[in-house]
Structure formats: structure tokens, C-alpha cells
Amino acid sequence: MTVLQLIFLLTAATTLASGMMVVASPNLVHAALWLIMALAGVTVFFVLLEAGFLAVVQVAVYIGAIAILIIFAVMLTRHVAADSQSQVTRGWWLAALASLLLFGGLLAMLTQIPTLTAGAPVLPGNPDDIVRDLGQSLVSLDQYVLPFETASVLLLAALIGAIVIALPPKAAGAEGGEP
């Protein structure tokens, strides 16, 4: 067992345990904090896979923005979230059964493919060039500029949509001018 394998197993165990706590914790603030732990574990996997840029984006976007947004939403709806009612639906065992069946099926499928046991190939070229190549491929006309610009339009639409949806009803009527 090499050091990398040890790091992988430790991180996997931590991340999966944090994920379990996210879906099992009755206190939503705690669940959000466990979610940050799970997202940080995923960051370690990006580093192990030598995708440095994605690791930075994971910290900035997921931990920095989405997790904080979720904590804001939990705080704003707090007294409902903290009630003593059950946190899971009546058919939670059906959900657990479906998840376990899916995992069992995926596990059975993945263990039957023999080529998956090979190690990672050596990265072509200098590893430091990957970020530069990635940035150039995102704005290069014959590569991924179209999906990149579509994603930026989607983000703009989501920004405007989120503001419009979250406006108080009175303010929406006053500013939109709609009857």
C-alpha cells in the first residue's frame, strides 16, 4: 500500500462519513457544516487526480459560495428547520432501498470490468501547462468556446432569475409595473 493509496482511503472514508452525516443529521446547520467537510474531501480527490484548477474552483465555488448560500437559506428558514418533526419522509426506507440497489448494481458492474484496475497513465507534457491549455481551450474558437459562453449566459439568466424570484411580492409589483 503506497502513501497515495493511504491518502485516498482516508479521504474517501472521511468524505463518505461526512456525506452520511449530511443526509442523516437532524439539525440542518450541522448538515450544512458536514456538507462543507464532504466538499473539502472532494477537493482532495481533484488534487489526487492532478486537476489543480478544478480543486481551486471547488474551494471557491462550492465551499465559498454554494455552501454559504445553503447556510444562509437554512438560517432564513430556521424555525421551520429546527422543529421536532421527523426529518425524513414516510417512504424513507424506499429511498434507502433504491439507493442501495443502485449502489449494488454499480458496484457489481464496476468490479466486472477488468481494464479499470490499471494505474493512471503519465500526463503528456509538463503538468504546469494543463491550466494554460485548459484556459486556451475554453476561449479557442475550434474547441470549447460555445459551451463556455452558453454557461456564462446560463449563469447570467440564473442571476437575474434568482433576484426576480426572491423579490418581495410588493417590491416586484412596484418595480415591474405589472398589475
Add this chain to the structure above:
Amino acid sequence: MIPLSWYLIFAAALFCIGLYGALARRNSVAIIMGIELMLNAVNINLVAFWRYITPGILAGQVFAIIVFAVAASEAAVGLALIISIYRQRSTVIAEDIDLMKW
């Protein structure tokens, strides 16, 4: 040396945990947390396939970046919807939000 199957099995486990969270939790914010876990598992799969199968082509990483953008949009719009519903109906429990249920 870490085999590719380890990453895939880990991602499958994380995806199934997120799926359980999205299906079984009553609170809408908790459902969004489950969806975020699922999107993270998908991203690990994409980057692992890039690293092990096509390290010379950056499509896997670009795909992961697009998934990041979609996840950010989804979280922003989803949480705005939850805030709006909470303001009008004073609940975030998914079972009680049945206005459009047939």
C-alpha cells in the same frame, strides 16, 4: 498507484448517499444538499475518466467546469425559490408544497 475503479466506486457511493438525501429528506434545503453531493460525485467521475482514459484531451475538465456552472445556477435559483415559497406559505417542507400537485 490508485486504480480507476476506486474512484468510480467512491463516486458511486457518494452519488447514492446524495440520492438518498434528495429522496428521503423532508426539508427542501436538505434536498438541495443531496443534489449537490450527487453533482460532486459526477464531477469526480468526469475528472477521473479524463485523468485515466484521455489525459491528452481536456474535454473531461471542461465538462466538469460546465457542471460547476450549472450547479451554481441550480443552487442560486433553487434557494431563491425556497425563500420565495417560505415567504408566501411559511413552510419549506417538501410535502406541504403541493400547490401544483394534480
